[in-house]
Amino acid sequence: MIWPIHLPRNSVINGLAFSAEDQNAAVSITRNYGNISKWYDQIGVWNRSSGAWRPMVTASVPNGLMLGPFAGNGQSLFYWNDPMHSASILADGVPLHNLSLNGKNQVVGHTFATNQSVQPFGADRAVVWQSHSRHLFAGPKTIAIWPDATIPVSKGSVQLDPALSSSGVLAYVVGKEENNMIQSNRNVMRWMQSLKLATYNPNTHKTNIITTAGNGVMTPYFNDNGSRIVFVRQNAVMWVSATNRGPTHLIAKTGAISPSFPQYGSPNAFMIADDLAAPQH
Known part of the structure; x- marks a missing residue:
């Protein structure tokens, strides 16, 4: 079965995530793609029955967003800020957010923008690896069980x-x-x-x-x-x-x-x- 998706003009998909058992789907897009002075990213929920895409969070121009995984219960998802779409800034870690489907948005920590840095488990928990430097030997680098525990270090x-x-x-x-x-x-x-x-x-x-x-x-x-x-x-x-x-x-x-x-x-x-x-x- 082919599911349609209806996106704004001059936009391209840069990320796709499904919750457990495909209960929910999220799509991140870049608007005004190709115009680096005006482009910006959005993350939204995709209704695969109607093809409608509803934006949930929008970056300011010219910044990006990187889509992460859903929480285990499918009721929230993780994403990172991508300042100026800059790989150099990403290398030292950026803020990680948890966005609920009802619109609540909270900062989880400061991590590398990789799946290893946020690993959901259970209904609504996640292992979060926090870092502020691209060098593995440079601290602080800590691991937490979000939202309620930090591993002793x-x-x-x-x-x-x-x-x-x-x-x-x-x-x-x-x-x-x-x-x-x-x-x-x-x-x-x-x-x-x-x-x-x-x-x-x-x-x-x-x-x-x-x-x-x-x-x-x-x-x-x-x-x-x-x-x-x-x-x-x-x-x-x-x-x-x-x-x-x-x-x-x-x-x-x-x-x-x-x-x-x-x-x-x-x-x-x-x-x-x-x-x-x-x-x-």
Whole structure:
């Protein structure tokens, strides 16, 4: 079935989001596209039966908006400011908003404009990774369970790379805050090799360092049932029990890594990690 969508003239779609079970749909558009002195973005709700598009929030000229995911109950959605459509400004993080379908708009935090920075779960909660600098080693970088909890963080530490399990347990990376570090590949690699894997249970409010994972841990995520955590360590993809028991297991070698490389390693290794880290029966 093809659903029509009726948009204003001289506009282009720049984002599309569906709520769970396609209950609601949102579309973000750029108005006056191609005229950088007059363009601006809008986010609105799309009625797929009638094709009508109803604007909910409008940026001022010449600013943009970036559409994020819906909350779990489909009654609100997340979006970011995109000042002047500037990639340079986005790189250091921008305000993240939660917009309810009844029009209530509130600022959630200051984050990178990525799906990793806001991960909805439950009916109306979300993991929010807050940051004010493009450099991972520069603080503050904290993780919160929006709207009601902040994960405890030691003074002088940064929290990175949050990942949710199917049961709502959170895995993340913790490291030392280095705001005055001279940036060089050598210094950044040394800092990365000290990072540790941690978990947080929002029900018990307890944090746990997964010591069996060792140091130099990056980009964790859970397997399907949340029993194992897959992560990168140096030049390998590995997994470890989420309960901090037993040894660390090698999944695949990824080759040399660089602090500027996306995901810190080969994306091909992540493509096979889900299968190789699946629970054994």
